[in-house]
Amino acid sequence: MGRWIRIVSAFAMTSVFGVANAQISDRVVKLGILTDMSSLYADGSGPGSVAAAELAIEDAGGKVAGAPIEIVFADHQNKPDIGSNIARRWYDTEKVDAIVDVPTSSIALAVQTITREKNRVFLISGSGSSDLTGSACSPNGLQWTYDTYALSQVTARALVARGDDTWFFITADYAFGHALERDAAAVVKANGGKVLGAVRAPLNTSDFSSFLLQAQASGAKVIALASAGGDTQTTIKQGAEFGITPKQKFAALLFNVRDAHSLGQKAVAGLAVAEGWYWDQDDASRAFSKRFQAKTGRMPTMVQAGVYSAVAHYLKAIAATGGDQAAPVLAKMRETPVNDMFAQGGRVRPDGRMVYDWALLEAKQPSDSTGEWDIYRKVATIPGDQAFRPMSEGGCPYLKN
Incomplete structure (x- = not known):
């Protein structure tokens, strides 16, 4: 099944005993960072993608719509069967609301299908096949960062x-x-x-x-x-x-x-x-990168910055809708422009492609x-x-x- 570790945000711990918004499933918003932690894509995504998601949670105050935010992450080992098994386990038994990152397109294509079946959210940063918003598109999947x-x-x-x-x-x-x-x-x-x-x-x-x-x-x-x-x-x-x-x-x-x-x-x-x-593209990117470097010792890649942006936009949509149900959150993400340190004037199209300069x-x-x-x-x-x-x-x- 691959190595996976649970991280509970320190910010979430302060509110875990509070009453979460009734519209938040299981009284927690749970993100699963499915990535390459140990092989050829680990440097460009991997632990840095986890760090980027943590920074997005930090900037959200550690909770959203009255509920704590929790992260789990896993190493898919660049194997579609392992990645698929982790995704199903997260959705079925771990109650993960959204899977994030997923370098290796063969795995992302499989997770795209599973996410639609389970009616959850897929925030794609590390995978680049343009089929993810083409022949293999899904109303539940957003391709945030790049494509072929x-x-x-x-x-x-x-x-x-x-x-x-x-x-x-x-x-x-x-x-x-x-x-x-x-x-x-x-x-x-x-x-x-x-x-x-x-x-x-x-x-x-x-x-x-x-x-x-x-x-x-x-x-x-x-x-x-x-x-x-x-x-x-x-x-x-x-x-x-x-x-x-x-x-x-x-x-x-x-x-x-x-x-x-x-x-x-x-x-x-x-x-x-x-x-x-x-x-180094502007003041906002440099400020984010300084924080990221302090946390990880290295500058962020495009994929890691995309993880931050996608997670931050997702959490804002939950705050705006008051719940973590997939359909209204995805609709809010599509209708809300992306203006952050990653993109200015970005927009999410109906096919799931986030378009920016x-x-x-x-x-x-x-x-x-x-x-x-x-x-x-x-x-x-x-x-x-x-x-x-x-x-x-x-x-x-x-x-x-």
Whole structure:
């Protein structure tokens, strides 16, 4: 079933003996952070996602609608069967009201189905398959942070426009990687570029040499990494050993600030990255990141910041409706604009996609960086309506009904 630990907010303890609002089920609002605590996505989500949710609870005062807020979290080990079993257990016996984060799209797709069956709430931050608001959409699931369509639109279109118009994909062999390759390849072709080939790499492999040799032999200007976390880091490290750059360039389609920090400024200099949120983008993001760093020792990623925003918005909706029943809370989340340290003027569409502005960033040269976390400069802002897939093109089945 995977390792899981219960955390009861210290703020909730002061009110646990009080009378909770009658509209709060079981007299407690319970959040389940289902994430990768021990493998390749742990750094970008994992314990940091738990910390981000705790900060959102802290900012809510530790309770909502008169009820204490409780967190449980679990390591899904990047295995759909384990993730599904945890989700069912949480909903059926642990009375979890909302599941949050869930990196690894194959697991998120399974949890999406379970959440709809149980009529609870799914706040997706760590998973990126655009199918979650497309063919596999759910009225109970909100995809808050990123998706494969936005990653592709922002990065691929910018690189092709620069003349980097031939691509080869090294793709993580599971749902997220497949969706990311599909969406990015479509953007490349739509903008006049060509895809020269692709290869599928097992999740969390330690040796990318054969995949890199195929990419090198293709002669493509861009070697696109349709992967994330440790897989992307390992590919870039081993690519440098093969002498791939500067003859060819990497496009890391999902790449967070901790990935860049781990590799070092010299290794990532000049790398174009699409991000929905960056710790140094404005005063509000810097203030949040300072608190997060004090709590965890590191700067937050886009996914971790998205967990904070989604949880905070969810708790505000409970406060506004006076209960934690899924349908009215989700309706309130959709009708209320998202204005916080994560997004300004964000909105949740009927298909569950939270739409907000994105940025194309470029990693600074070491000589331009003023500190260990001063990694990127902004190249362009991409309005949310351009970054995310139009709802009419997603094929969300429940909207047709």
